[in-house]
Amino acid sequence: MAAEEIPDREYLGHLLWEVGARVSLMGEAALSRTPLTPRSAGILEMIRRDPGTSIAEISRRVPVSPQAVSQVVTRLEKAGFIERSGSARGRGVRLFIAPTGEAALAEAIERKDAFDRELAEALGEERHAELVRLLKESLPIVTSLERGGG
Numbered sequence: 001m002a003a004e005e006i007p008d009r010e011y012l013g014h015l016l017w018e019v020g021a022r023v024s025l026m027g028e029a030a031l032s033r034t035p036l037t038p039r040s041a042g043i044l045e046m047i048r049r050d051p052g053t054s055i056a057e058i059s060r061r062v063p064v065s066p067q068a069v070s071q072v073v074t075r076l077e078k079a080g081f082i083e084r085s086g087s088a089r090g091r092g093v094r095l096f097i098a099p100t101g102e103a104a105l106a107e108a109i110e111r112k113d114a115f116d117r118e119l120a121e122a123l124g125e126e127r128h129a130e131l132v133r134l135l136k137e138s139l140p141i142v143t144s145l146e147r148g149g150g
Contacts, residue, residue, distance in 0.1 A: 023119070030115040034108045035079060039064070040072050041108040044101055047082055052094040063146070076101065 027038045036044065046058055055073055059066040073095065076082045081101030085094045097105070120128040 027112070027115060030111045031108055034111060035081075035104050036108045038112075040076060041105060041112065043069065043072050044076060044081060044097060044105050045109070047095045048097045048102070048105060051096050052085075054092055054094060056092070058095075079104075081105075 024038065031038060031041065034041075042062070043058060046061065047053055050057070055066055055069050058073075059069045062069070073082065073084075077084060079100075081098055081104055083096045083098050085096060086092075123131060
């Protein structure tokens with residue numbers, strides 16, 4: 001079958017996009033009654049795991065521009081979920097989670113975990129494990145391609 005005859009729905013990129021978009025919408029719905037979005041919860045979790053991290057460090061670890069990370073950080077700070085502090089190490093502004101951020105993150109993680117359990121149950125144990133394995137193996141490959149590494 002020639003490439004032009006393959007329906008869009010059979011292209012790997014399209015399938016990954018469609019599944020990703022649907023899971024993203026479902027994840028947003030799962031967090032809709034919390035003050036966090038999936039992106040802000042992820043960034044807040046990174047700050048909790050690495051106190052004193054910076055916007056630049058976060059943007060190197062996630063596929064989001066420094067400007068987008070900065071916007072999320074600004075919203076988190078205005079909500080009182082994080083605090084910024086100058087660094088004695090000369091490395092710019094450092095980010096720290098505030099107690100209200102810990103509480104908001106705990107609620108978001110609880111809802112995210114429930115959503116993950118729902119997905120795992122819908123897939124079944126074996127298919128869930130296989131999908132997780134394939135995605136974990138694929139991430140460094142896609143990241144390498146994204147950076148022009150091959």
